[in-house]
């Protein structure tokens with residue numbers, strides 16, 4: 001099957017950037033991204049490319065070069081499904097907040113709705129691609145829904161999990177370590193569907209980086225990759241506490257172990273904790289799957305990665321309170337950064353949220369500056385009316401620092417390193433404290449100015 005028309009359901013952090021890159025690399029394919037959220041679609045269509053709903057370095061250029069040529073954003077879901085040869089499902093799969101599996105299992109209601117809508121609308125054969133991160137064996141549920149329409153339309157289900165990281169999404173999509181495609185390897189139709197998707201990626205990804213597997217391996221590999229990545233962060237964060245007690249320096253330890261080619265240098269940056277929409281959700285999902293097979297030891301093993309992360313976030317705020325003479329009530333704590341990592345406006349599960357909640361609970365005044373996060377988002381994340389008097393968001397870091405007792409670095413934005421720290425010091429109450437939860441500042445320089453510094457993982 002020659003693919004000339006693609007539809008992607010879900011215009012979020014994955015659907016938008018992924019389809020923009022496919023459109024750019026495959027100018028002969030018409031790519032339509034659909035969403036039920038009309039505000040989001042309107043933002044994707046905004047003439048001013050600075051207003052796209054997702055901030056990713058390089059994304060605006062790509063969208064600008066393809067939009068309304070072979071890349072379209074629309075709320076006309078049925079029409080796009082009907083016209084497409086291949087349909088990517090890229091909707092959200094959050095942790096369930098109700099019923100069986102509450103707080104652990106992935107909520108698949110959005111996925112099921114997509115499958116039912118495809119089943120209802122499709123009049124000719126389609127390839128359906130799972131782009132969302134899903135529990136292993138979800139493809140069988142999708143297939144069952146699609147195969148029972150009675151319309152005679154034939155569907156092939158592929159799993160093609162996305163490995164992009166936010167902040168580097170475009171680089172990751174243009175130069176992926178690998179592309180993973182799982183399908184029904186036992187049938188000719190299944191192999192043909194996989195071949196069709198391989199051909200699309202072959203426009204810019206070399207053959208040896210395109211991996212084809214059975215569907216279950218592909219689904220499970222995605223959860224496994226995120227679990228391993230998050231585990232590395234929790235492992236180095238566990239060492240950061242020991243470093244602080246013993247006088248070792250976690251960055252030196254990370255460098256020393258990372259030079260071992262079996263360990264490797266990446267993902268060893270100690271921090272206030274990992275955030276983002278996926279690590280916690282995907283590990284909880286893995287834990288749930290393990291438990292549902294009665295594999296309690298396996299479940300406990302992975303759950304510890306999350307417990308360690310919670311500990312890291314809470315101990316950061318505990319340390320602020322104890323350092324500020326055991327009370328922060330009525331004291332102003334300036335937050336530099338709110339996004340879960342630099343170069344994104346995404347705040348989902350950001351460690352800043354938990355740290356702020358803990359400090360607000362102690363009746364501190366928290367004032368936030370983040371270069372990309374809007375103030376409405378910060379208030380939404382805190383979602384507590386009682387905090388309104390205590391929480392403020394400002395557009396200028398120097399205003400946030402003015403008359404603060406302490407500054408807490410919650411996101412590793414590069415610009416924080418270039419600020420006029422003497423000016424910041426002069427405007428703060430003394431002693432002026434800095435709590436660097438990302439280990440990015442030159443604390444020797446700050447101490448020479450007069451700051452009292454805490455840096456994660458430094459004794």
Ligand code: NAD
Pocket residue numbers: 009010011012013014015034035036037040077090091092093110113114131132133134162163164165166277278
């Ligand atoms: P998102 O919340 O940013 O976007 C999902 C979009 O789907 C929303 O705009 C929502 O309105 C839309 N949607 C939901 N149901 C719909 C329906 N029935 N019809 C049309 N639109 C619908 O989510 P995201 O961050 O893009 O993540 C999507 C999936 O990709 C998740 O499974 C996630 O685990 C996975 N993933 C995310 C990342 C990441 O960096 N964010 C990376 C890899 C994989």
Ligand code: UGA
Pocket residue numbers: 133162163164165166167226229233266267268269270271272273274275276277278279340341
């Ligand atoms: C992560 C994975 O890296 C992607 O491969 C995956 O596709 C994605 O999840 C997903 O499935 O959603 P992302 O969450 O966007 O990507 O960003 P990461 O770079 O992985 O960072 C996650 C969190 O870990 C951030 O809060 C980051 O600050 C933290 N982190 C990361 C550390 O604290 N130390 C590190 O060394 C690396």
